[in-house]
Amino acid sequence: MSKLLFRCLLTALSATLVSSSLSYGQVDLPVHVKSALLLEAETGTVLYSENPDERLVPASLVKIMTLVLVMEYVKATNLELDTKVQVSRRASRIGGRQIYLKEDEYLTVEELIKSAAIFSANDASYALAELVAGSEEAFVQMMNDKAKVIGMKETHFVNSHGLPAAGQAGKQYTTAYDLGLLARYVIYNVPELFDYTSQKTSTIRDGAFFLVSTNKSLWKREDVFGLKTGFVNASGFCVVSTARQGNMTLISIIMGANNKQARFSAAERLFDYGFENFVLREIKELPEGKAVTVTAGVEPSAQVTIVHPAFIVLPREKSGALSVTFDVVQELEAPVFAGQPAGTVSFSWGEELTVNIPLMIANDIPEKKTLLRKASKIYQRVKTLWSSKYAGD
Numbered sequence: 001m002s003k004l005l006f007r008c009l010l011t012a013l014s015a016t017l018v019s020s021s022l023s024y025g026q027v028d029l030p031v032h033v034k035s036a037l038l039l040e041a042e043t044g045t046v047l048y049s050e051n052p053d054e055r056l057v058p059a060s061l062v063k064i065m066t067l068v069l070v071m072e073y074v075k076a077t078n079l080e081l082d083t084k085v086q087v088s089r090r091a092s093r094i095g096g097r098q099i100y101l102k103e104d105e106y107l108t109v110e111e112l113i114k115s116a117a118i119f120s121a122n123d124a125s126y127a128l129a130e131l132v133a134g135s136e137e138a139f140v141q142m143m144n145d146k147a148k149v150i151g152m153k154e155t156h157f158v159n160s161h162g163l164p165a166a167g168q169a170g171k172q173y174t175t176a177y178d179l180g181l182l183a184r185y186v187i188y189n190v191p192e193l194f195d196y197t198s199q200k201t202s203t204i205r206d207g208a209f210f211l212v213s214t215n216k217s218l219w220k221r222e223d224v225f226g227l228k229t230g231f232v233n234a235s236g237f238c239v240v241s242t243a244r245q246g247n248m249t250l251i252s253i254i255m256g257a258n259n260k261q262a263r264f265s266a267a268e269r270l271f272d273y274g275f276e277n278f279v280l281r282e283i284k285e286l287p288e289g290k291a292v293t294v295t296a297g298v299e300p301s302a303q304v305t306i307v308h309p310a311f312i313v314l315p316r317e318k319s320g321a322l323s324v325t326f327d328v329v330q331e332l333e334a335p336v337f338a339g340q341p342a343g344t345v346s347f348s349w350g351e352e353l354t355v356n357i358p359l360m361i362a363n364d365i366p367e368k369k370t371l372l373r374k375a376s377k378i379y380q381r382v383k384t385l386w387s388s389k390y391a392g393d
Contacts, residue, residue: 027273029266034236034256037176038270040280041187041242041249043355044180045313047274052180055154055173056255059230060097060120060162060214061238062172064182065143066128067117071190073132074109081110090136091127096163098123099209111204117196119211120229122161129160136160150185152178164232176253179240183227183251187242194242197226217241217264223271229263237263243271248280276316283310283347283357287324290359292342297334297365304328304342305362312347312355322347328359334367 027048029036034056038048046052073079084106092103099115101107101123107115109131115124129139136159143157155174158165165172186193200218202211214229223243230238236256241264243250252270257263283306291301312322328343340361348354 027270029269031257031259031262031266033254033263033266035176035253036255036266036270037180037251037253038274039180039184039251040274040278040313041184041251042280042311043313044184046180047250047278047313048270049176052177053154053175055175057172057232057235058155058162058174058179058255059232059235059238060122061174061179061228061230061240062143062157062160062162063116063120063125063230064179064186064228064240065146065157066125066139066160067113067193067196068182068186068190069139069142069146070113070116070128070132071193075192079109081113082108085109085112085127085131087123087127088130091123091130094123094126094161094163096122096161099204099211101127107204114196114199114202114211115204117193117228118199118202118213120214122163125161126159147178147182150181152181154178162230162232164234169234176255179253179255180251183240183242183253186227187249187251194226197228215239215241215264216261217268220264221268221271223275231260239263239267241267241271243275245275246280247282248275248278250274278313279316281312281314281322283312283355284308286345290326290328292329292336292361293331294336294365295331295333296368297336298368299365302332302336302342302365303362304359306345307358307360310355310357312349314349322349326359332361334365336361336365338362338364 033050035052035054036048036050037046037052039046074081087101087103087105087107089103092101097120099119099121112124112128115121116128126136129136133139133142139160140157147155152174155178156172158168158172200213203209204211217224221243223245224241225244226242227240236258237260238255241252250271252267254263254266257266286306290304292304294300294302325346338361342359342361344356345359346354346356
């Protein structure tokens with residue numbers, strides 16, 4: 001499978017998460033939160049959830065979408081990161097956490113990205129929105145359009161930075177589930193964003209302004225590499241965090257914690273639960289050989305293989321107990337081509353989780369050229385032409 005096709009499949013799959021009853025023991029979060037979600041990134045399997053569909057205020061978590069659109073704009077337009085951006089009057093007047101932009105000041109695109117991703121600067125987010133769309137109003141429309149593409153059905157944006165908007169109370173919202181979709185989209189479509197969200201510190205303005213990440217888990221855990229924090233009074237303390245151990249990447253989402261440290265404690269507790277109790281198993285080949293009967297071919301059958309890669313999340317202590325069910329086409333007529341669909345194979349663990357993987361033909365089987373077969377084809381063509389000519393008589 002080509003890298004482009006694989007990436008397109010991942011983009012399509014990101015529109016859903018795998019609801020699962022997978023569990024192993026109890027998860028006792030150290031603090032009270034309004035909503036929580038733990039999922040495995042490759043498969044989208046939900047490993048833990050608490051009120052995942054409750055609409056909540058996202059605060060600065062909206063900057064994840066802002067940065068997605070900015071990074072995609074940079075890539076699509078081949079914009080150099082050292083391009084200077086002139087700060088507008090409106091951008092200079094955004095309050096809250098900021099880098100104190102001045103009207104008509106020039107910063108590079110990368111300085112603004114770093115400021116939004118690492119430092120969560122509201123004014124930098126606004127300036128980036130204007131860069132991409134010309135106005136924040138137009139940019140917000142892009143944010144909502146992108147949310148629909150990703151499958152974020154319970155999300156609505158009203159600005160690019162997450163501050164409370166005058167007259168917009170309750171109109172900017174999302175859910176932990178939707179943020180899970182967004183985080184998966186970043187991992188597989190905008191991975192360059194993690195070049196910034198994984199940084200603990202950085203500088204702008206030739207080193208004159210120091211940026212310190214708002215994600216304090218970066219200092220506590222080597223496996224954490226992103227993604228974004230958020231807080232306003234209406235939201236409580238929130239974080240979307242990503243961590244990787246071995247071949248498994250987990251996404252931990254906490255919304256509505258009571259204090260700054262509590263969100264990190266809860267997110268890290270979910271990471272511990274996930275990595276300690278689950279494994280990501282890659283299915284590289286079929287457990288047994290399978291073939292499809294081929295009629296009129298130079299060979300009587302064609303071998304079947306799976307479409308790679310294929311993964312399944314399993315409880316660590318049960319990772320070998322998989323049952324396999326095949327649903328393979330019985331017969332194909334030559335010519336048969338490698339990559340041609342051939343059915344599915346299902347791998348399941350108990351009654352809790354099943355992954356269905358497409359099967360395809362592994363090798364070409366040309367048509368057998370015989371005199372009798374050629375004569376038969378000529379006869380069929382003549383019969384078809386004759387029937388069509390005199391069909392109305």
